[in-house]
Amino acid sequence: MKRLTAVVMSAVILFSCLAVPVYGAGKAENACSAACDCGFSPMVYVAGLGSAxxxxxxxxxxxxxxxxxxxxxxxxxxxxxxxxxxxxxxxxxxxxxxxxxxxxxxxxxxxxxxxxxxxxxxxxxxxESGLPTDGTHGVNSDYYFGYDFRTDPLVTADKLNAYIERVKEITGHEKVNIRASSMGGTIATAYLKQYGHGNVDSIVFQCSPILGTQVAGELLTKKVVVDKDAVVRYAVQALPELNNDFVEKSLKALIWLLDKTGVLGGLADVVNRLVPKLIDRVYDEFLMPVLGKMPGIWAFVTDDLYEQTKAEVLDPVKNASLIERLDEYHYGVQQSLAEIFSSAKEDGVRVLILASYNMQRTPLVESYKNSSDATVDTKYASAGATVALLGETLGEGYVQKVNDGHNHVSADNIIDASTCILPENTWFVKDMLHCVLHEGIRDFYRWFYEGEEDYTVFTNAKYPQFLQNDPENRRLIPIE
Ligand SMILES: [Zn+2]
Structure with missing residues (x-):
């Protein structure tokens, strides 16, 4: 009899557990989604542009x-x-x-x-990603959140909220860890603005345009320039991505040859002469209609160009409600980052911002000398660092702008992190391409996620504020 009861009970429990993903939020989940005591909040990966x-x-x-x-x-x-x-x-x-x-x-x-x-x-x-159903979680498995990059980040934030609520439900956790990659940072910050940080244990921003990227506003306002050396640097730095040593070396040699024989310089001149002749029609008939009203692209526009870009690109009457929406992100999220971050930190949310530097950024606009990870300028991905132009330093005798009692100037004299919104929680990786990870960087994230207190750039001698990327040996080396 006891055995029969046990079998029936097991069947009931099994059935009600299976029912959870089907019926979603209901009383049934309390029966089996009991609080998980694994001690590690599930990971939600907020992916970048092109994730859907x-x-x-x-x-x-x-x-x-x-x-x-x-x-x-x-x-x-x-x-x-x-x-x-x-x-x-x-x-x-x-x-x-x-x-x-x-x-x-x-x-x-x-x-x-x-x-x-x-x-x-x-x-x-x-x-876009549907709501997840599998409650399996751990430091090495992410819940992947992909979305329509064109959409207003504040609209996508509503979907991210539903997604996070579901992850909590199926894993039996009160909070999640977030890893926001590239554009995912605009979605995650919009989420923090709309829904607060009550569901967030810790958050990593990886190469995220949280204060924008200079390309966006310059592209939308026609600040187009083709600099030959910048194009060459941009192409060459991407070659290791091919993962083929022979092809990499051959292409490098070819580029070198074309450059030395003046072919590339000639081409750049031709393109620069062509640009003024073609640009107006390409802008009016293609680029502006396609990109000009995408709130997702507008989220990348930096504050220095925001009002100018609006005035040049949008019609104050026809686009009135779009403008209202764009302002809500620009001023309410991007330009309110300091308040969003400080209130999260006050409540114990742990934050890691990772920005890369020393790479040639998208070279086709005026600001091609900005140090970057090849896509996002370091000063914006780091939420406010003072960064020397590519190939330059901050200058001899440079003194950090904000004296908080710590040194925040990199040993190579390229970055002053004291002007960041969170100088103690912002790390810089030299020579890392936009969101190109390896085991050494994943180890760094794991160290952070598995920690319990507020880890800073002074917590671990292995992970100081400035790190040299060494992708071949899959490690990060402190810059001293
Ligand atoms: Zn757990």
Missing amino acids: KIYSNYGTENEKLIFRPGTDSVTDIVTKLLPAVLRLIITRDYDGFCDALIPALNDMLGDMAMDDNGDSKPNVTAL
Whole structure:
């Protein structure tokens, strides 16, 4: 009899546990999602731009992947444009070239455009992450949150909140650890603004444009420049990503040769002469319609260019509600970061901000000399460091701007972290490409996540404020 009762009881418990993912939030979960005592809050990974594929006419026979475009559609556009490029070289007919270029670009990416309020077209779908159902968790397993990068971060923050609530429910934890990668930082900060930090145990911002990135505003306001040396640096630094030593060395040699023989310089001159002739039409007929009303892209615009960009790009009447929405992020989140962070820290939320420096950033705009991780400027990813231009230092006899009783100037005299919003919680990795991780960086994160107190740049001699990246040997070396 006892055995029968036990079998029946087990069946009931098993059934009610299985029922949890199906019925979601209800009384049933209390029966089996008891508090987990593993001692480690589950990890939520808030991914970067491009984490959700975007389709037009999804699920119909006209379904098309628009972001990121596949190799097919890139090859397609190049093939389509080749005759137009040849004609341009012979005839110098720039308008004729635009007549071929612009429809081809719009055909590939035009459906990404948002409407006047900054919302997606109804026939465009992003495959965002659904709510998770598997409660398995630990320091090495992330709950992956992917989203439509075009959308207002404050709208995506609502989805992240639902996601975090579900993770808590299925793991039996009160709080989560967050790792926000790149654009994920704009979503995570919007989440902290909207929902507070009550659900957050600790948070890592990895190469995140939490104060924007200079490219965005400069691109939207046509500050386009092609600097040959910057383009070469940008290309060469990306070569190790190929993970093929032979190809890497051959391409490096080829680039060196093209540079020394003046071919690259000549090309850059041609492009710089072309830019003024093509730019207005490319902007008016392609770039602005596609990017100009995307709140996700606007979240990257830095404060120094924000009002100017708005005045140049948006119509105060037609885009009134979009502007209201953009202001809510820009002023309420990006420019309120100091308050958001300090209130989280006061309540014991542990924060690690990781910014990389010394890489050539996207070279096609005026600020190409900003030190960066190749995508996000160090001063913005670090939430406020004072950073020397690429290849320069802060100057002999430099004295750190804010004296808090600690040294925050890097030994290579490139960074003064004393001006950061959180100087004690911001780490700098030299020569790390945007969000390119290895085991040494993961070890660093693990050390942080598994800790219990507020770890600072002074806690562990292995992880001081300034670290040299050594991807070949998968380690971080203190810069002393
Ligand atoms: Zn647990």
